[in-house]
Amino acid sequence: MRGYRLWLAIILLVAALSVWISLPGTESVDVLGFSLTTKVVQGLDLQGGSRVLLRVPPGTNFNSDTLDQAVKNVERRVNGLGVTEAVVQRQGEDRVIVELPGVKEQKIAFDAIKSTGMLEFVDFSAITSGSVPEGSCILTTDQVELARGRLLEGETLKPYDQFTCPSEDLNNPVEEPALLNNGEPFKTIMTGAGLSDAAAITQGSIGTQWVVNFAINDSGERVDDFIDYVAASANRPMAIVLDGRLLSYPTIQADLASSAGAGTMDGGIISGSFTRNDAQILAAQLKYGALPVPLEIIAFDTIGPSLGKLSVDRSIRAGIIGVLTVIAFMLIYYRAAGIAAALALLLFAAINFALFKSIPVTLSLPAITGFLISIGTAVDGNILIFERMKEELRAGRSMERAIEAGFSRAWTSIRDSNTSTIIICVILYFFGNVFGASAVQGFAITLALGLIINLFTAVIATRTFLHTLVLVVGERLRTNPRLLGV
Amino acid sequence: MFLFNFAQRRKLYYLLSASVIVPGIIAMIISVIQYSTPVRLSIDFTGGTLMEVSLVNDVNEQAVRDTLDEFGLNDYIVQELDPIKSDEVDSEFAQAGSRWQLRFEEIDRLEELKSFMQEPAQLGAFWSPKTEEEDPFREAALTTSSVSATVGKEVTRSAVIATFAVAVIILFFIVWAFRQVPHAIRYGSCAIIAMFHDILVTMGVMSILGLVFGWEADALFLTAVLTVVGYSVQDTIVVFDRIRENIPKYRGDDFDIIVNRSVLETVHRSLATQLNAVFVMFAILLFGGETIQQFIGILLIGLLSGTYSSLFNAVPLLVSWEKGELPFVNREARRKRRELQQLA
Numbered sequence: 001m002r003g004y005r006l007w008l009a010i011i012l013l014v015a016a017l018s019v020w021i022s023l024p025g026t027e028s029v030d031v032l033g034f035s036l037t038t039k040v041v042q043g044l045d046l047q048g049g050s051r052v053l054l055r056v057p058p059g060t061n062f063n064s065d066t067l068d069q070a071v072k073n074v075e076r077r078v079n080g081l082g083v084t085e086a087v088v089q090r091q092g093e094d095r096v097i098v099e100l101p102g103v104k105e106q107k108i109a110f111d112a113i114k115s116t117g118m119l120e121f122v123d124f125s126a127i128t129s130g131s132v133p134e135g136s137c138i139l140t141t142d143q144v145e146l147a148r149g150r151l152l153e154g155e156t157l158k159p160y161d162q163f164t165c166p167s168e169d170l171n172n173p174v175e176e177p178a179l180l181n182n183g184e185p186f187k188t189i190m191t192g193a194g195l196s197d198a199a200a201i202t203q204g205s206i207g208t209q210w211v212v213n214f215a216i217n218d219s220g221e222r223v224d225d226f227i228d229y230v231a232a233s234a235n236r237p238m239a240i241v242l243d244g245r246l247l248s249y250p251t252i253q254a255d256l257a258s259s260a261g262a263g264t265m266d267g268g269i270i271s272g273s274f275t276r277n278d279a280q281i282l283a284a285q286l287k288y289g290a291l292p293v294p295l296e297i298i299a300f301d302t303i304g305p306s307l308g309k310l311s312v313d314r315s316i317r318a319g320i321i322g323v324l325t326v327i328a329f330m331l332i333y334y335r336a337a338g339i340a341a342a343l344a345l346l347l348f349a350a351i352n353f354a355l356f357k358s359i360p361v362t363l364s365l366p367a368i369t370g371f372l373i374s375i376g377t378a379v380d381g382n383i384l385i386f387e388r389m390k391e392e393l394r395a396g397r398s399m400e401r402a403i404e405a406g407f408s409r410a411w412t413s414i415r416d417s418n419t420s421t422i423i424i425c426v427i428l429y430f431f432g433n434v435f436g437a438s439a440v441q442g443f444a445i446t447l448a449l450g451l452i453i454n455l456f457t458a459v460i461a462t463r464t465f466l467h468t469l470v471l472v473v474g475e476r477l478r479t480n481p482r483l484l485g486v
Numbered sequence: 487m488f489l490f491n492f493a494q495r496r497k498l499y500y501l502l503s504a505s506v507i508v509p510g511i512i513a514m515i516i517s518v519i520q521y522s523t524p525v526r527l528s529i530d531f532t533g534g535t536l537m538e539v540s541l542v543n544d545v546n547e548q549a550v551r552d553t554l555d556e557f558g559l560n561d562y563i564v565q566e567l568d569p570i571k572s573d574e575v576d577s578e579f580a581q582a583g584s585r586w587q588l589r590f591e592e593i594d595r596l597e598e599l600k601s602f603m604q605e606p607a608q609l610g611a612f613w614s615p616k617t618e619e620e621d622p623f624r625e626a627a628l629t630t631s632s633v634s635a636t637v638g639k640e641v642t643r644s645a646v647i648a649t650f651a652v653a654v655i656i657l658f659f660i661v662w663a664f665r666q667v668p669h670a671i672r673y674g675s676c677a678i679i680a681m682f683h684d685i686l687v688t689m690g691v692m693s694i695l696g697l698v699f700g701w702e703a704d705a706l707f708l709t710a711v712l713t714v715v716g717y718s719v720q721d722t723i724v725v726f727d728r729i730r731e732n733i734p735k736y737r738g739d740d741f742d743i744i745v746n747r748s749v750l751e752t753v754h755r756s757l758a759t760q761l762n763a764v765f766v767m768f769a770i771l772l773f774g775g776e777t778i779q780q781f782i783g784i785l786l787i788g789l790l791s792g793t794y795s796s797l798f799n800a801v802p803l804l805v806s807w808e809k810g811e812l813p814f815v816n817r818e819a820r821r822k823r824r825e826l827q828q829l830a
Contacts, residue, residue, distance in 0.1 A: 322769035
């Protein structure tokens with residue numbers, strides 16, 4: 001009997017901790033130098049938003065690094081839209097998955113992901129070579145035009161010195177102010193649309209110097225401006241700016257300037273201290289725009305935020321009704337023992353929810369369903385035990401012996417049934433790994449989690465509660481076995 | 487001795503199962519002829535777009551079809567849904583005039599389609615619970631899901647792998663659970679037959695619902711079936727476990743009396759457990775989110791079938807086998823039975 005006091009203490013501790021974590025206000029837990037952020041992570045189907053699966057079209061030549069670069073670029077663009085908590089992840093060999101929670105203007109977000117981005121050749125004649133680090137945020141005339149085009153009616157353009165670039169450091173999301181040219185934006189000479197091709201090649205006597213060779217598109221937009229600028233800017237720098245950030249600013253060689261002046265320029269070479277990778281990525285960016293590899297959308301889901309809210313409300317309602325019905329059933333059918341089961345069920349729910357918040361488990365509609373179904377089956381363990389217990393009581397065993405016999409005999413059944421379902425959950429989890437079936441994953445996770453916790457609550461917690469119950473009101477139970485549903 | 491001789495009415499139980507399974511199989515055959523799959527498959531497997539859209543206007547189905555035709559879609563499916571009530575969604579606007587579920591193959595021209603549908607000459611603006619300023623593109627109450635054929639094929643492939651993995655694991659589990667029982671093959675076979683019963687019932691019901699209401703099997707449908715399989719086998723094993731335990735205990739009793747006793751001893755557990763699962767599922771079905779309702783519906787049917795098949799198929803089959811009533815198996819018992827009949 002004394003052993004159960006210890007268990008009771010442990011259970012109360014777990015219960016208190018779980019309830020505390022589950023409380024809506026608890027956002028982090030710091031205990032004995034162990035800290036944990038706890039928050040409810042809602043799936044896209046609950047908070048609304050979009051999920052996009054992109055793929056490199058089959059047959060495209062690319063390597064792993066260029067795809068990683070593409071992922072970074074997409075991420076930068078998405079963050080640039082001010083979408084909070086967007087997730088951009090590479091998936092497998094040739095996939096990129098983008099999750100945009102709660103996006104109000106999905107159309108803009110989609111355009112941003114799909115578009116090839118904005119590559120500009122910018123007048124940098126006022127800048128001394130080496131004085132601006134690569135990656136700096138640069139404001140250009142085309143970006144200002146773009147911003148003006150996005151204004152809603154009645155809005156006015158913000159001052160130039162308030163233009164910023166989204167931070168590249170995800171841990172420190174401070175906007176970086178854009179560099180200006182004496183208080184004015186830098187002049188855009190041409191965009192990436194003016195190029196017809198680009199490739200990384202080696203140059204030099206021993207062939208180890210990587211450069212990027214590009215060809216211009218004769219009929220391209222503003223190509224003439226570009227040629228004029230090159231012709232007039234020998235030995236001066238020209239910047240290549242991608243989505244508002246400086247990629248590089250090579251110096252225009254005198255040879256190129258004179259061929260541009262003579263009207264024979266059909267391309268050029270960008271040299272710098274490039275590694276093979278740098279050169280390939282830059283070439284791909286020049287060719288495809290911001291993304292060093294082309295990406296096509298092969299699947300996407302969008303859920304209107306209002307519908308997500310509706311699903312949350314309905315699920316909570318269904319969950320509460322379901323739990324109350326189960327508790328009512330257990331109390332009516334098993335009487336006093338039902339109290340132990342009801343307490344165990346509440347403990348089960350609290351531990352589950354606390355784990356959802358701490359792991360965290362993304363709560364989608366199927367995930368909530370998995371949890372609710374695990375509630376329905378959580379009492380299965382109790383039922384197996386109580387039925388055995390009743391049999392033992394009818395056979396004339398004492399209360400304590402009946403409880404113990406009930407637990408020890410039912411244990412194998414509970415273990416087996418939970419194990420087989422957990423195995424199925426594992427298979428379902430792997431099935432849910434493909435994009436189109438990802439709804440399955442949430443269901444598998446919460447159902448499996450519920451079954452594992454159930455091993456603790458249905459067996460250890462219920463047994464402890466029952467023994468405590470016997471300790472407190474044992475006399476009345478002994479004289480009146482009807483209180484146990486016998 | 488017992489209130490109810492459970493194992494006696496086995497033929498009635500088989501008949502009841504057949505009355506659900508046979509129409510299901512017929513539906514599956516019709517479905518194979520019509521759609522070349524036994525259940526209608528959703529975009530998860532085939533690729534395409536599923537869109538649910540609320541309109542400010544209360545239009546009729548023909549208007550929706552006309553718009554889709556004019557846009558140039560073919561092979562689309564249109565279904566009317568209940569409009570979202572304005573008391574359920576926080577909104578200062580009146581409830582939506584009508585809500586539609588559209589399914590079609592196109593996945594690339596969605597943005598164009600959405601603008602086209604919203605033209606005044608077509609269906610008019612989408613309904614949104616938000617103001618024009620907060621939701622300029624009227625998408626707060628819109629859901630779309632698009633899957634390319636490539637992704638559909640991948641889902642299909644992993645669905646097949648998952649199904650095989652479950653089948654193999656369940657078989658191992660059954661073999662393991664009955665490793666020490668005499669006639670283990672009987673118990674194992676009966677458990678597997680009960681499992682197939684549940685698969686046939688869920689597939690059959692899905693097929694019927696597909697023909698009648700246009701229900702389509704998605705990834706969650708497969709999840710429901712596989713979950714049901716797990717629970718069904720478990721249920722059967724609990725009963726068989728008890729039979730195994732009772733055989734040495736009541737040596738000398740007739741096999742069907744032992745079976746009857748075992749069933750009555752476990753039936754409380756089976757029913758109480760199922761009842762609780764059913765309570766929760768009914769709560770989700772009646773009050774939960776509508777996108778999950780088909781999943782829960784199938785799960786519920788499967789679970790009920792699982793309980794039924796454990797008690798009313800697997801167990802009576804075991805008795806029939808023992809008594810030599812089944813063709814091809816247990817010839818010895820059948821011979822003895824014939825001899826007894828001839829004696830009588």
